[in-house]
Amino acid sequence: MMELVCPAGTPAALRAAVEAGAHAIYCGFADETNARNFPGLNFSREEMADAVAHAHARGAKVLVAINTFPRAGGEAMWHRAVADAETAGADAVILADPGLLAHAAEHHPKLRLHLSVQAAAANPDAINFYAEAFGVRRVVLPRVLTVAEITAINREIDVETEVFVFGGLCVMAEGRCSLSSYATGRSPNMNGVCSPASHVVYSEEPDGLRAALGGFTIHRTPPGRPAPYPTLCKGCFTSGEQTGHVFEDPVSLDATQLIPALARAGVSALKIEGRQRSRAYVAEVVRAFRAAVEAEAAGLPLPVSLLARLTEGQAATTGAYAKTWR
Amino acid sequence: MDLTIGPNQFFWPAETVRGFYRDLALTPAARVVLGELVCSKRLPFWEGEIPGAIEALQAAGKEVALTTLALITLRRERKLTADLMDLGLPVEVNDLTALRHLTDDQPFWVGPLVNVYNEGTLRWLAQRGAVRVCLPPELPLESVATLARTGANLGVAVEVWGHGRLPLALSGRCYHARLHDRAKDSCQFVCEEDPDGRDVETLDGQPFLAVNGIQTLSQSTATAAHQVEALHEAGVSALRLSPQSRGFAETVALYHQRLTGGIAGNRLAESLRPWVPGGALSDGFLTGPAGAAWSGA
Structure with a gap:
């Protein structure tokens, strides 16, 4: 077994x-x-x-x-x-x-x-x-x-x-990712944390809930919808004409x-x-x-x-x- | 301190590569690492340029090393890595897989994508034959100083990421292909459209990241412009400059002026800006609260 x-x-x-x-x-x-x-x-x-x-x-x-x-x-x-x-x-x-x-x-x-x-x-x-x-x-x-x-x-x-x-x-090769410390200064490799809660700020805005990590907007959730935790690589971003989950969906x-x-x-x-x-x-x-x-x-x-x-x-x-x- | 030019992280046409290394041979860089770092599928399109580039760089008195891939998974990638060892040039290891293929007496370099976070790992690599190590860009100045001292005792040259969009992550997935609703195996080489990576902004329009095939980079260009004295004092032996599509020979010349006392940090930073993709600079991994921070703001 x-x-x-x-x-x-x-x-x-x-x-x-x-x-x-x-x-x-x-x-x-x-x-x-x-x-x-x-x-x-x-x-x-x-x-x-x-x-x-x-x-x-x-x-x-x-x-x-x-x-x-x-x-x-x-x-x-x-x-x-x-x-x-x-x-x-x-x-x-x-x-x-x-x-x-x-x-x-x-x-x-x-x-x-x-x-x-x-x-x-x-x-x-x-x-x-x-x-x-x-x-x-x-x-x-x-x-x-x-x-x-x-x-x-x-x-x-x-x-x-x-x-x-x-x-x-993890959508990235584990142990080879410093996205979290780029945004927050704290990383899995050095600190054992990713997208730490200490650096998350939620703010209620007219179009819904904004979740930011280290000051970077990770996603916005329309009113009345459950908001996922703002893990960096599961965020919603824009690249050129496209907006969406560039790395991975939540x-x-x-x-x-x-x-x-x-x-x-x-x-x-x-x-x-x-x-x-x-x-x-x-x-x-x-x-x-x-x-x-x-x-x-x-x-x-x-x-x-x-x-x-x-x-x-x-x-x-x-x-x-x-x-x-x- | 002197200057090491890292491997080009992006996918450029063969003639662009040719011009790039021809111009680089004329710069004051001490050494150059070249080869395909990010995606083995790109290599056939430009590998024909490698012998000529090596010849031109060596003729100009530069040390040349060949990089391994950053993420080795496929059988042909393993073979590619094994074959690298027989080309008669130093190999820069960017995936520890390569260590299996090195012979016991073959000195090697270690690139910034290998996790060298502490003295124990540096010592272990030195015992296996590492003679030059570029530290991971994530490390703060304090750790850099400790490792530079250890490196000096071990006879290992320690380098620090001096300039370039930061290599933040690697994945099994190709984000360039994903942005075009394709899978990695049918990517049609769309990464070639973005010679410095494809910019990614937050929903509020904040410049944030850049994707480059399976790699995720910072959108800001990291620079050690303001830390040159501190790094020198710490015993760091070289700054690593990472290729960008515009003004790179000018960039190398500017860093050379900075190292030889010709210009100060502020002047260097301002002179770099016109060439840097998007114009944003950062140095937060070395001295700031987070990687994206910039001490010159």
Whole structure:
């Protein structure tokens, strides 16, 4: 059965995910070392140790994301995070920065290393390189690949692959985007945030609600319509004669229908985005996906009705997995 | 400090490329990185110009390196990358994939699209043979200073993005094709219509970004005009100037004057403006609250 890797932004969400059937949970410390560095989210050292004990007692794994790029002059914070994850009993750490991978490989040789999606390793040469240089055991693939390309990659590598199947969707190669810091000064790579709420300003105007990020208008929503969060790459812009979602519509990723194809492609693990999501959301999504991967493993059709409910009322896409997306 | 000319990020006709490198050979630039950075589909249209450009630049005493693609996914792109290593010139790595193809004793350069954010990564790259690294444009001056010091100790020349629309993001999707309601595979090379990228404004008409195939750039042209002294003091060894369609030889000459003490930052910025696409400047990544900010405003 493909491993189901589920998000947890809080100890409560982690317990909910375990109970709902997660095979593995990924989470991070409450600082700049992880790419979901949002106020009120993530784990203290003590909470991490408790979370690992809780998960292990129920047969689930804990993967600790330390996937931002350490600040020049401040690497000690990231080194400490790797050491503390190992001490807490984490089953693996998820890293992106080559310097940090080299450090972990040298100083924590027993710690299992996963390559974060933030490293954007998008072909077999890159993946084999990370495997040879650092002993990386699993690679989270960037969301720029088709299912056919993932199949081809798996034929040429010896390490496991993990792919995103549900939740927020980066349209850019992850870890290689500084749009957010261009507008706000804060970025996923350096600060673990994208389009941060601290830089969002909403203003009621006659033609509707204007949402701006760092002073740049990201979209305008007519009165009475729900306003999406102003994530930069999902904004509405003008280019020449055209006005629209230049980069991507305000959609989220839903690759549930591709689960059998991804299994055939040799993918080892399916990842659900959403460490910023509520415990209730995490539980519902995990339950649905656990049923889906079990059905897939048993050769049964996917329980469609269960999964359909999750995206109800929301626009969804299969993203780069379909070649026409490009 | 001296001047490095980065690879042209845009899709220009072969004769434009020819004229560009012919003129560049006459400028005071110390070195030039060339080759296709953004989209492998463009390369067949202009690769015939590369040998002549290398010859002209080397004859003018300039160091020349070849860039890898910024995002390598397809089989033919992997082969292209492997083949680059055998051409007898230094390779500038802009996707870490290329490291797999380098031999152990082959020195290489690292471009601004590789994430070199800290001393650990710089040290690791130096151990593998990196001799020159252009830092990611996102880094603030404080980080630049730390890395320049580390680079000096390691014998690695550290460069900083000195001029050009900022390379902000890469994607699997081609935005030029998307704006023409086409997919990447049937793009009909529409990016050729926009020699400095296609401008993107906000709904309120604020100049914001520019798209260039799979790449997203800033609409403003970043310049280190006002930070030359600080970068020099930090131990930065070169400014990287990124090609633009108009007045580039003049631009290189202006930066050379700035580095040799002929003109001050304000004068440089004002002299650059007529050539810069759209006329907007920024330097916020180095010293401001956000990348788009401009200290000269």
